[in-house]
Amino acid sequence: MQSTAFSSLKLNPALVSNLATLGYESMTPIQAESLPQIIDGKDVIAQAKTGSGKTAAFALGLLHNLDVKKFRVQSLVLCPTRELADQVAKEVRKLARGIHNIKVLTLCGGVPLGPQIGSLEHGAHIIVGTPGRIEDHLNRNRLNLDNLNTLVLDEADRMLEMGFQSALDLIFSLCPPKRQTLLFSATFPEQIKPIAKRIMNDPVTIEVAEAHNTETIEQLFYKLPHDYHRTSAVRLLLAQHKAASSVIFCTTKIETQDLADDLHSYGYSVMSLHGDLEQRDRDQTLIQFANKSVSVLVATDVAARGLDIDSLDLVINYHVSRDPEVHVHRIGRTGRAGGKGVACSLVGEKELNKVARIETLLNIEVETIELPPVALLDEPLQQPTMTTLQIDGGKKQKVRAGDILGALTSQGGITGKEVGKIQIYDTWAYVAVERKVAAVALRKIAEGKLKGRSFRVRQLSS
Numbered sequence: 259m260q261s262t263a264f265s266s267l268k269l270n271p272a273l274v275s276n277l278a279t280l281g282y283e284s285m286t287p288i289q290a291e292s293l294p295q296i297i298d299g300k301d302v303i304a305q306a307k308t309g310s311g312k313t314a315a316f317a318l319g320l321l322h323n324l325d326v327k328k329f330r331v332q333s334l335v336l337c338p339t340r341e342l343a344d345q346v347a348k349e350v351r352k353l354a355r356g357i358h359n360i361k362v363l364t365l366c367g368g369v370p371l372g373p374q375i376g377s378l379e380h381g382a383h384i385i386v387g388t389p390g391r392i393e394d395h396l397n398r399n400r401l402n403l404d405n406l407n408t409l410v411l412d413e414a415d416r417m418l419e420m421g422f423q424s425a426l427d428l429i430f431s432l433c434p435p436k437r438q439t440l441l442f443s444a445t446f447p448e449q450i451k452p453i454a455k456r457i458m459n460d461p462v463t464i465e466v467a468e469a470h471n472t473e474t475i476e477q478l479f480y481k482l483p484h485d486y487h488r489t490s491a492v493r494l495l496l497a498q499h500k501a502a503s504s505v506i507f508c509t510t511k512i513e514t515q516d517l518a519d520d521l522h523s524y525g526y527s528v529m530s531l532h533g534d535l536e537q538r539d540r541d542q543t544l545i546q547f548a549n550k551s552v553s554v555l556v557a558t559d560v561a562a563r564g565l566d567i568d569s570l571d572l573v574i575n576y577h578v579s580r581d582p583e584v585h586v587h588r589i590g591r592t593g594r595a596g597g598k599g600v601a602c603s604l605v606g607e608k609e610l611n612k613v614a615r616i617e618t619l620l621n622i623e624v625e626t627i628e629l630p631p632v633a634l635l636d637e638p639l640q641q642p643t644m645t646t647l648q649i650d651g652g653k654k655q656k657v658r659a660g661d662i663l664g665a666l667t668s669q670g671g672i673t674g675k676e677v678g679k680i681q682i683y684d685t686w687a688y689v690a691v692e693r694k695v696a697a698v699a700l701r702k703i704a705e706g707k708l709k710g711r712s713f714r715v716r717q718l719s720s
């Protein structure tokens with residue numbers, strides 16, 4: 259049997275001791291299978307989903323290949339969305355802590371080019387970004403990949419689904435042929451094979467059986483009677499399961515927006531997440547959902563990638579997915595980090611064949627059950643306890659989380675317990691506070707309690 263201790267790997271000891279301080283005690287299955295191969299310099303194709311520890315698998319690989327003294331771009335990680343790229347960069351930085359002066363730069367679309375150009379001029383060892391923006395920088399000769407030793411494709415299936423093929427082709431053509439290529443993907447559509455063949459050198463394929471670890475997730479399949487309105491069914495499920503945070507998966511952008519609008523009109527605390535939204539709106543939606551200011555998120559599969567929320571109590575599938583792998587991916591959003599989760603699927607009469615595919619993949623037998631009683635709709639709706647304040651001051655203004663917490667709690671009125679997640683960006687910050695203290699919090703910040711000056715602040719509507 260393979261050892262699951264990180265110390266069994268031929269890794270830089272500085273990286274290994276840092277892993278211990280991060281609380282990574284042993285390798286996850288995908289890490290135990292892939293890391294020995296990755297560290298051995300092999301090209302690897304790995305089937306892995308979010309939550310499996312895949313990021314650390316490739317991040318340790320690229321850090322292993324890195325020569326920090328050589329200040330050139332040595333690794334490139336390509337991700338489908340900015341949210342995922344941000345998370346990957348965060349994880350890489352965390353894992354790189356054992357080695358000094360490693361510079362990680364994110365280059366994603368949807369944000370201004372200017373600061374990225376400035377950062378590129380300063381140089382970096384590791385670039386994490388989305389294909390379109392990287393292509394853009396390459397086309398303008400702002401980015402040079404001549405010294406690249408590791409290329410990573412994270413969530414390759416989604417990148418192809420999102421139409422990044424031509425950007426990827428250009429990027430591949432500018433990577434040196436002698437390099438290590440690591441490809442991670444939750445599913446393997448036909449399109450991937452020829453690409454892998456073209457850009458990889460004798461790759462090792464890794465698939466971990468536990469990828470379908472759905473045991474901690476309670477799956478419920480609700481029979482949708484003929485002509486039954488799906489929105490009403492969703493309302494019944496929300497009423498029955500009373501979750502603090504739920505995600506509802508829809509198939510198309512229009513369906514997503516329509517359902518969110520419908521639920522909103524019934525008084526739910528709901529937001530939508532799909533590709534047609536501006537980046538800033540997507541960011542604010544994710545922030546509000548993650549800090550519990552919004553309790554229901556309606557999302558497309560693609561947009562929900564990069565959603566990194568540990569305590570998601572409920573997943574609802576508005577339709578059963580045609581692809582059973584996608585189904586597994588969706589329900590895997592709940593029951594993470596050892597917690598328990600519930601995944602409900604609405605099954606129309608014509609969707610039984612899709613359920614059969616899930617039964618085969620997961621080796622389970624599904625029994626469809628009746629929807630909860632309609633009387634549940636008379637119950638009052640649960641509202642989130644938190645709300646989000648946006649402050650017009652961030653890293654550039656040297657605003658830190660401690661400053662915000664201090665400003666809110668000093669001189670009474672608000673206790674630390676009533677303050678939730680605080681997130682600081684370049685020029686603004688978000689803080690979640692309990693709704694009942696929102697007015698006091700707004701006043702404290704507007705009246706100059708933060709760093710001794712007054713910042714513009716507003717409560718986000720949700």
Ligand code: AMP
Binds near residue numbers: 284285286289310311
């Ligand atoms: P990922 O699948 O890369 O999104 O990782 C899921 C989460 O697991 C991240 O929050 C990681 O920080 C964490 N993680 C990754 N590897 C380990 C490990 N070996 N032990 C404990 N936590 C881990």
